[in-house]
Structure formats: structure tokens, C-alpha cells
Amino acid sequence: MELSLSSIQVLVKEIKEEMFSNIDPYSFVSPSAYDTAWLAMVPDPQEPGQPMFKGCLDWVLNNQREEGFWGECDGHGMPTIESLPATLACVVALKKWNVGTKEVQRGLEFVDENTAKLLGDDHFPRWFAIIFPGMIDLVREVGLELAFPKQLGLSTNIFGERQSILEREELVGEQYPPLLSYLEVLKPADDNLIKESLTKHLSFDGSLFHSPAATARAFMATGERECLAYLQTLVQRCPNGVPPTYPMDEDLIQLCMVNQLQRLGLADHFTQEIDHILAHIHRSYYNQESKGGSRSAIATRLHKDSLAFRLLRMHGYTVSPRSFCWFSNDEKVQDHIEKNFEFFSSVMLNIHRATDLIFPGEYELEKARSFSRKLLEKYVSVGNGERSFLKTMIKHELSVPWIARLDHLEHRMWVEDKDMNAFWAGKTSFHRLPSFRNEKLKKLAAKDYEFRQSIYRTELEELTRWSRKWGLVNLGFAREKTTYCYFAIAACISLPYNSALRMMVAKSAILITIADDFFDSHGSLHDLNTLISAIQRWDGKSLNGHCKTIFDVLDDLVKEIAAKHLHSQGSDITNHLQHLWYETFVSWLVEAQWSRSQCVPSMEEYLEIGMTSIAAHTLVLPISCFLTPSIPDHTLQPNQYETLTKLLMLITRLLNDIQSYQKEEEQGKLNTVLLYLKENPEADIEDSIAYVKGMLETKKKELLQHTFIDGFSDLPKHCKQLHLSCLKVFAMFFHSSNRYDKEDTKMLKDIQQAIYSPLHVGRTSKVLTKKPVASYSGSKEHRIINYEFGQHSKYHSRRVIARLFSPISRRGCDILFMQPKFKLSLV
Structure with missing residues (x-):
């Protein structure tokens, strides 16, 4: 374990030095092969036989x-659909200057052999339908030939889609990006049309929609000096390959990096760097009002504004919704977005995430x-395969609210996401984190995740032994939720690697479940009163049976927590903990008395008790005493709970009641849903649920305000975050059903993913352009196939390699990978 932690620390140090030490922000975005190739095609006006930007050609x-x-x-x-036009552009550039013959051939072979695999279906994204046929035409113009259109029959579909777009759209119409931004692959009737378009739409910096490729084509057609100045500035700024957009918003690049660190679960390793970036961003956003600007910049601006709002608000900055909601009061902008909803889908996803807060x-x-x-629902409903990873993310966003998602599993999803390095959408490709930077971040994220898994497995084993030692596993009357409790806490609450706090909370949650079940259904009123009296005196000598077991576990837990607090913080909180637990047990007794006497409390009376009996505060407050800075001891007292704590108690009660009313009605118990029906005879169950959900949403917004804004709560920042994490656990259990009470298949899978299953972040073999070379030796009974596949053989799965040797694979084979060679052993 120490070795793993050491390797994580080494990686963190390397990344800090390489990424956060006055590094050029442009180095965080991959060069665009497509745009660099177009600049490589530009001839020198003084020497037309030579490229103007030889560095781009190199x-x-x-x-x-x-x-x-x-x-x-x-x-x-793995290559994406974006690699197809980029490869053709590079092939054309090399062919134009008669260099790189071998590279040209290999590029054409890649396109021929992988176009169908990468496209996947008959739907082509708009940008691809415009760009790819244009590049095919250009390849043919320079005297090269592609085999795939003839072999696969894709040519008609792609060219037909392109023709439809050209007939339907104007050069600068409502579509985004406008057709004119794809000037490099369009065929205007003459150069005058290009000059006329440039006069109207050339940006102040000399570019055409900030597109290097389109501007390069415009310069080649017109010799426009402003275009030349733009291209020269671009190459001077980015000598090692040009970006897909220029200039880029450097603040947006930094925001994307912060977002990347957070979604990969690495934020705790880079707190100072993140704080520094967000402080800078906030200064530029201070008192920001609605923005103007060209329509062509709407997507990027909205992406940045919504991302900045979410990150700043989550880190406690005061930011106005106007900083990104400016679009919602502009009907023309909204109409433009709706007409181009597919292109704006990633932007709308960002906006939807920002509105979680x-x-x-x-x-x-x-x-x-x-x-x-x-618009996200509309995008998901459209049956196309464009950016399927994005569609998966959108479905996840729409189906599971942010408040009901556990951070640890969210981190896993991002680490495993095949487009984890995509920042924001451009004209023909995503702005991406370069491979060499992405590999390090991915490696660190994987190590961190799997290191946490190893800790979680050890702690869960220890917790299971604890449950068995106290006889809590087979009590008969109680739900056995040791694994559920630990999973929820470990997967949601961000705590250091080796944290005794996780175990304290997990033990408390297990005891709460067992004691609550005892009061609900098993203990007689005499037993319950006897147990309450013992807890009041904090003396369990006269108890026996289940009462004694519950008290002994409670007593041991309180002593453990108090002793650790005395050792680490220097004060004795034993009495505070005893009072906290006593209050919780009394609330269970009151509910049991109501249930067995058929008493119907008022809504106010019920909520006063129900907020306590849900026991969320019993989980959160003791552990808050260990945080830095810790909460004052007196905040553990019932009459001195902070507003944030009371909101947590109320919201978790309402979450539980919405999903548990049917079970509780069968048991003769009441909750807010059932009480509303009794107090409002004219209402039906849907009305009652809607009423409680309305109350829940209102209080949830208040809790978020108290969590993220200073001045609403005197609790320290880490304590407020702990309250939010506790709410997320309850929201996860009670989002769409009562997942805590039943054996939930999805829950079991989540537990596997969080604690046991290894990450899947290796390459999957979508493309295979090299032909295998195999030699055979040995007898028919035991034949050895020596199979060489070059340096990338490790990336090809057993299934893929077996398919390559289909006659052999039908007989069965065991594949032993040996770099750079491996053997197929037939037994």
C-alpha cells in the first residue's frame, strides 16, 4: 500500500511541475492536424513552389x-471519426509538396480500411457531411485515389447528405457553425464570391470565424493581407501545430483543466492550483453582466460562462446567474440554439449541470x-450515432439528478469514458487535452481510484468483522446493511485515504438501522421504555437480550468516538454524544407509540419528531468534530443545531417519506405523504406526493445556499460539505425508490464498481490496419503459433486476436501475451 501511495505522490508532483508552473495555456489543447495541414498547403507568394509555413509541413x-x-x-x-478528414488533409498537404510518400500511402490505407468502422451507421454529423466529401474531392484533385467509397457504397450517402446541406443552407445562415466557416472544402463559383464573403464576415483579427483552415483557404484564393497577418501570428504563437480555433480563450482552457481534475477525482491533490485559477477567474467575472458579441461565438461563450458559474459557486464564490443566463432573455439566441440543437448539445449539458446549484x-x-x-431530451430522442459518448452522458444527467450521484462512482465513469480528454466542441473536432498530458492524468486517476478501492476493501472487511463480533449480522429482526452503509459513505464522502472517520460513520449507520428496526417492529413497548431509561442513565447493567446488544454497541461506539476526539482535539465530548443518541432513541420511541396507539399527530408534530428519527444529524455532527476546523462542541446540543443541520434533517426525512409511504401505510405508520392526505381529504396520492416534493425542492435550494455561500451558516466549509455529502447519500437511496430496504440489482453493481471491479481504461480494438504475420510449429495436438503484431499488440483483446485466426479460434485457444510477441497455444 505504501508503494502505491508513493507512486501517486510522485505522479502528483510531476503533474504539478509540468502543468501548473507558468506553462503556456495553449499546450493544454492538442494541435489540430486538420488545420495544421491546411496551413501546410499555403504556398509562399514569393516562391510558389515552396510552402509558406514549412514548420507546419514538418x-x-x-x-x-x-x-x-x-x-x-x-x-x-483510439482514433475517432475526426481522424478521417484530418488524415486526408495531411495526405493532401504532403502530396502537394511531393514529400512523405510512405506516409501518404499509410494514411490512405487507414482511411480505406477504417472509415466504415469509425462511422458505425448511416448517420453523419453535419460537420462531417460537409468536410469529408470535400476532402475526398481534394484527394482526387491531387491525383490520389481512395478505395473505400467504391467498396462500401458509402460515397453516395456521404455526398448526397453534403449536397442536401449545400442546397438547404446559405453561406451565413442560421446554422452553426455557418457554411462559410467550412470555406476550405466549398467550391464557390469564382474568387469574387470569396472576396465578397470576406468583406462581410472577416473578423477584426483577419480570420474567417477564427478558423485556421478556412482562413488559409481564403488567403490562397484572395491573397488578403489581413488573412496573411492572422496566419503568421497564429504560426508564431503556435509553432508546434496550430489549434482548431485561434485565438482561444485562455480562461476557458484553465476552467476546463479544473473541471477535468474534479471529474477525475483528483481535485484534492491540486487544491492550491485550483484555488489560484478560480480566484483569477472570479476577478474577471466580478459584477459581470449580460454579454454581447457575434453569434458565431455563442457556443464557446456559453460553455465558458456556465462552466465558470458552476465551478465558482461550488467553491464558495458569489456569482450571479446573469453571468451565463444572458441567453435566456434573448429570443433570437434561443431560436438559434434550438435550430442547431445537435451542435449545442454539449453546451446545453454544461448549462444543465450549472443549474444543479x-x-x-x-x-x-x-x-x-x-x-x-x-433540448437535451430532444437530442437524446433523435436516432443518430453522433458522439455516442455524449449521448450516454446526457442520458445519465437526465435520469439521475446530481444530488443523487455518488462522487466515487462519478469519478470512475469519467476515468472510463472514452472521450475523457474532450474539452469543448469546435468546427470539425473537439478541443482535446493532448495525449501526453491526458495519459498522465488518466494514469494518476486510475492509480488513485484503485488505491482507494484497496483501502475500501480492507475497511469493509474490518467493518464486517466488527458487525459479526457484536452479533449484528444475524439478529433476525433487523436489516443487515453493513455493506450498504459502508459503500454509501465511502463512495460519497471525500475523506483522506486512511480515515477512521469513515468507520465511525459506517458503524453509526449500521447501529441506527438495527435500532430503528427494533423500535419499529420487534421490541415491545416495555422493552423500548426499558432501553430508553438505560440510555438516559447510560447504564445498561439491567438489560438483556436485544436491548443489551444495542446498548453495548452504542456504549462502545460512543466511547470509541469520544476517546479519539479527546486524543486528537483535546476535549471530552462524551456527554454531548450521549445526549445526541438519547434524543434519537426517544424519537423512535415516540413514533412507536404513535403507531401502536393509532395516534395521528399533526404535520408539525410529526416533522419535529421525524426530522430527528431519520438520524442524519446523528451521523454528521459527531464526525464534524474531527474536521479542521472542527465545529464547536455545543453545536451537538439539540437546541443549538445550525440551520444547515436542521435543513439536512428535514430534507432527508422528506426523501425517505416519498419512497416509503406505501410500506409504512401497511405497517400502520404515518409520514408526511399520508398525513397530507388525512389533513386534505379532497386530495389524492399524486397531490400529496407533489406537495411533499415541492417542499423538498424548496428546502433543497435553501440547503445549497447555506452550503455554498458564506454568511448563511457559521459552520466551517468542510463541515458544510459533509452535510451535502450526507444529503447525497440519502438522495441516492431514495431517488426513485427505497433502495435501502430492498436487494437492488443496480445497487449491487454499484458496490462492485466502487469497491471491487478494476477500472476499464485500456484501449479497445476498434481499428486494425496491420495484417498479422503468423508461423506455426508443433504437432497437431499441441501447436504453437508465434504471432507478431508490432509494438501495439498489447492493445488488442483476446476476442479480437482470436477472431483474426477464426479457424483456430473455433478449436479454442489460450492467448499468452508476450511483448512484443505473444503465442497462441492450442491445447
């Missing part, structure tokens, strides 16, 4: 991938959330 020559393509890979190191009275955010959700 970049193309030196940056072909081993598999034969150009362009950035996805987060798992709504405070009371923020109607602008409500409006933005409704708008973004409508």
Missing part, C-alpha cells in the same frame, strides 16, 4: 500515428434549466 511529416492516421485520439488512445428565488436558473433540459 509537423505533418513528424506526427503521423503508428496506425497511419493523423489527429488526436480519444481518452483511450439553484438557490431560492433564482428564476433565471429555473428558466435556463427548463430550456436546456428540453
